[in-house]
Amino acid sequence: MTIRVGVVGAAGRMGAEVCRAVAAADDLELVAAVDPHHAGVAVREATGVDTDLTLAGDLDALVDAGAEVVVEFTGPSAVGANLRWLLEHDLHAVVGATGIDEADLTVARELAEARPANALIAPNFAIGAVLLMQFAAEAARYLPHVEIIELHHDRKVDAPSGTALRTAELIADARAEIPDAPLGDDRHPGARGAAHADVRVHSVRLPGLVAHEEVIFGGTGQTLTLRHDSIDRTSFMPGVLLGCRKVASLDGLVVGLEHVL
Numbered sequence: 378m379t380i381r382v383g384v385v386g387a388a389g390r391m392g393a394e395v396c397r398a399v400a401a402a403d404d405l406e407l408v409a410a411v412d413p414h415h416a417g418v419a420v421r422e423a424t425g426v427d428t429d430l431t432l433a434g435d436l437d438a439l440v441d442a443g444a445e446v447v448v449e450f451t452g453p454s455a456v457g458a459n460l461r462w463l464l465e466h467d468l469h470a471v472v473g474a475t476g477i478d479e480a481d482l483t484v485a486r487e488l489a490e491a492r493p494a495n496a497l498i499a500p501n502f503a504i505g506a507v508l509l510m511q512f513a514a515e516a517a518r519y520l521p522h523v524e525i526i527e528l529h530h531d532r533k534v535d536a537p538s539g540t541a542l543r544t545a546e547l548i549a550d551a552r553a554e555i556p557d558a559p560l561g562d563d564r565h566p567g568a569r570g571a572a573h574a575d576v577r578v579h580s581v582r583l584p585g586l587v588a589h590e591e592v593i594f595g596g597t598g599q600t601l602t603l604r605h606d607s608i609d610r611t612s613f614m615p616g617v618l619l620g621c622r623k624v625a626s627l628d629g630l631v632v633g634l635e636h637v638l
């Protein structure tokens with residue numbers, strides 16, 4: 378039995394990659410692709426997938442096409458409303474877009490509890506990044522002094538990255554104390570990064586980068602550096618496909634790919 382998959386944000390860097398990955402998977406079928414600003418464009422042209430589908434302008438196309446699972450890769454300004462719509466229409470959601478706010482997350486959690494559809498939200502679908510977050514949480518138990526540097530391509534709209542925010546939260550949950558992160562003589566605001574969950578996060582945006590994160594721990598006479606590099610967006614695809622296969626068996630809404638590994 379194949380799973381019928383729709384993609385929202387299908388003309389974007391990640392959405393197009395997801396369309397290609399879904400179309401290439403034997404057990405998944407690409408049945409709809411939505412991207413309002415590119416409606417009417419052939420999916421073949423936007424993604425290279427061998428299909429007669431056309432990019433749809435609104436989410437109703439997902440229902441019309443009989444999608445069972447929908448992959449959401451739009452961005453911070455659209456993801457909250459889209460996720461709500463998907464759950465209200467009983468469509469399982471695999472969400473990669475970052476920047477969903479707390480209020481939208483609460484609504485989505487309640488909907489996923491109340492209705493038959495589930496949601497998997499993963500700030501990062503690359504297995505290496507998931508492991509980096511787990512290793513960072515483990516290290517923070519012993520080395521509470523830590524800062525994060527995330528580095529991304531220059532077209533990324535949000536900063537800090539969703540992965541960096543999640544890493545900071547996992548570190549905050551794991552470490553027993555909140556050590557000082559001195560600002561020093563902070564002559565240029567921002568020079569010491571931004572604090573999230575009491576962890577300093579620094580964001581770099583440059584052409585040539587894809588998605589990278591370093592977590593640097595400091596201790597007496599030593600440092601420990603954990604680093605992950607996505608050098609291509611295909612790095613996220615095994616995680617996204619796994620999410621498509623597992624989301625129906627989840628219970629409500631979960632955050633983090635680790636829950637389906």
Ligand SMILES: NC(=O)C1=CN([C@@H]2O[C@H](COP(=O)(O)OP(=O)(O)OC[C@H]3O[C@@H](n4cnc5c(N)ncnc54)[C@H](OP(=O)(O)O)[C@@H]3O)[C@@H](O)[C@H]2O)C=CC1
Nearest residue numbers: 386388389390391412414451452455473474475500501502
């Ligand atoms: N979880 C993970 O593993 C990963 C997450 N991401 C996240 O995925 C998101 C997308 O990244 P990326 O592909 O690089 O961004 P892009 O800007 O390339 O793609 C986003 C696409 O969504 C479209 N879009 C905007 N609004 C809507 C809407 N309301 N409905 C449907 N489509 C819409 C955009 O249209 P237009 O071009 O006209 O704006 C664009 O085509 C970001 O939040 C990023 O942080 C990225 C990589 C991995």
Ligand SMILES: O=C(O)C1=N[C@H](C(=O)O)C[C@H](O)C1
Nearest residue numbers: 475500501533538539540588
């Ligand atoms: O925009 C991106 O590219 C990425 N976004 C996600 C994030 O904000 O963490 C995941 C990955 O870092 C790539």
